[in-house]
Amino acid sequence: MDFLTGRNDEAQPQPGPRPRPREEPGRRAVLTRALGLATVGLGAAVTAGATATAAQASARANQADWRFCTKCYGLFFRGYSDDGRCPAGASHDSAGYNFNIPHDIPETPTAQHNWRFCTKCYGMFFWGYSDNGRCPAGAAHAAAGYDFVLPHDIPETAGSQRNWRFCPRCYGLYYYGYLTNGRCPAGNAHGMAGYDFVLPHL
Template sequence: MDWVNPFIGTNGSGASVDGTSGDFYIAFSITGGGNTAHMRYVVGEKAAAAPQQPDWRTCGKCKSLFFGPQQADSNCAAGSTHEAAGFNISLPHDIPGPSRQAEWRTCGKCKTMVFNGNPDLKGVCPEPSPASHEAAGIAFNLPLNGPEDSFPHQDQWRFCQKCFALFFGPHVADSDCAVGGLHVPHPNNYFLPFNRPEDGTHQSNWQTCGKCKVMQFSPHRADSDCAAGGVHEPAGFIFQLPHDNRGPGRQEGWRTCGRCKSMFFNGDFNNKGTCAQKSRASHQAAGLIFHLPHDMPGPGQDNWKFCTKCFALVFDPQNADSDCPAGGLHAPQGFNFRLDHT
């Protein structure tokens, strides 16, 4: 608080930014007047941090993004459960904005990050047979076109137009889509944060599946379904994906598939992609809605892309070794997502 009094002088201190935490404070001024005194009050209010969920990982098999804590219960399009690899990604959720895409959810069956924005199409889940993804948990808001903050991000994450999962575009040639073949990437480029602490708008423990190349949630690996067979195999960075955090340069609508545990794009009301569960049905959106940063410069891992076949988020550089639940390799297209990781 500071104040100015024409009779007794001036006293006070100004608002500041915490250099360690990066917290900033918003000042509100109220001015009152009278015959004997004039006082000005400045009240500091700590600004709320963007909520994030950590522990999102890339499946080293199918190359989609899945939720690491559900790895044991995931389904990988490459077979068995997802295999966590790479960064621990924190995804932003519950923050709207033009640079984020909402409706990204965890599939409750395969545990992949999938897009749940289309009420009529839910993609294809690899478990137990290709059926739709089942949305569960937080709704993520994924950053598009560039990083959302100073933390490192990885871009080139793509939406698979076949299975609706989020997979790493550069790995599309080595991906596994729940629909069969490779992922088909959408042009959207998502920027996924990593190497940052988990907070209210970033979820950690997201990793690339080393088999199918989708982004999958490692904690749910044991219950996942990989398009390459078995469960996902987490590899590489641990990403912290933004959810409930809208803003410029983000794409909303990225969700975890409740069945295969991959991250998929849920923003298409008519198509939910292909889940890696054996039925190869649509993804089922679950959990947070992620807002992925895309097409932005800055730290983090880029080249994460949307697979236009299965709708998963996949790592494009590894696509030649991916497995898409829709069959063949992932087909990464669209935004270049850059993700924070540790």
């Protein structure tokens, strides 16, 4: 059968001795074969379902609307009606790429987990120490939501941007690609330490 046209183009029988008729299988053989086919079908359905579930999980494992703030140089979530609290005063001002950040996936040698959303300033900060750094809304950051997993120390591509760094003073993530280092809630400019994070964007 041709699966594109639906035509049956099988070759015509060639001259020669006719094959002997097959013997009809017994009832046990028929049942055994039917059960085998059902098991194969069930296995294929389970595999297909697992593949679909994995694909759906992969599609859900990123969150967009993370933006660069032109005032503090930090990364903040712009998915609410307001834009959080900026250490340079008032709310954050967004510009540039719409970052699409991976979350709730396994950490690897080139991807670090424990990055969280702060409910007070809307910034992204590292949640891997006993304290939670310094928040521009006062006191420490407050973690909520996803466990973000940030790629680091990999080549930049057309769909990603490097030079995002951890600030050891406020624990926030900020862009380290300018002559100055923005504004830190702990005072003055951000400090720089650790990995060179490479963030995917839309």
